[in-house]
Amino acid sequence: MAWARQVAKAELCGALPRRWAHSLGVAARAVEVGRLLGKDADLLSAAAALHDVGYAPRLAVTGFHPxxxxxxxxxxHGADERLVRxxxxxxxxxxxxxxxxLREExxxxxxxxxxxxLVDALVYCDMTTTPDGGRTTAEERVAEIRGRYGDDSVxxxxxRRAAPEIFAAVGRVEAVLAAQPR
Structure with a gap:
C-alpha cells in the first residue's frame, strides 16, 4: 500500500491536487471495507490509491485514464497483474x-x-467518495459527475449507462458490510 500511495502522490499531488484528494479519500474507504476481502485487502487499498493515476498529464496518452x-x-512499474487489471x-x-x-483494446x-x-469494493470506494475526498452516496456522486461533464459528453x-451497475455494485457491498459483525 505504501508503494501505491507514493506513486499516486508523485503523479497526482502537484499536477492535480483535487484528483489526489479524491484518491486519498477512495483509499481511506478501501481501508474501511478491506476487512471484507481478507488477503486481498491490501490489493484493494493499492488499487484505490492508484485508480485515477492515469489522469496525470504525463501519462495521458489515450486520454482514457483507466x-x-x-x-x-x-x-x-511492473505492477502486479491483478492490481493493473x-x-x-x-x-x-x-x-x-x-x-x-477503446473497448476491445x-x-x-x-x-x-x-x-x-473485489471489483465491487473498488466501485464502492470510488463512487462513494467526492472529488475532494469526502463521503457521499453513489446517487449524489453520479449526479455530480453528470453535472460536471454534461449528459451529452462521453x-x-x-x-448514465453505468449508473444502474454502479448502484447495484454499491448495494452489494453495503449488504455485505451490513451482514458483518462490527
Missing part, C-alpha cells in the same frame, strides 16, 4: 471504453478480474 494508468503501472477496469470502465471506441490488454466482491453518456 487505460493510461494501467499501462503506466504495467510498463513503468483493477485499475484498468475500475467503476465499469469497459462501458466508457466502448463510448471512446481495454478488454484485450486488461481482462476484467473474476473476483466480483463521460455523461457513460455514467
Amino acid at each position: 487505460l493510461d494508468g494501467a499501462r503506466f503501472l504495467r510498463d513503468e 483493477l485499475v484498468a477496469n475500475h467503476s465499469f470502465a469497459l462501458l466508457e471504453a466502448e463510448e471512446r471506441g 481495454l478488454a484485450g490488454e486488461f481482462p476484467l478480474l473474476d473476483q466480483p466482491l 463521460v455523461g453518456r457513460f455514467i
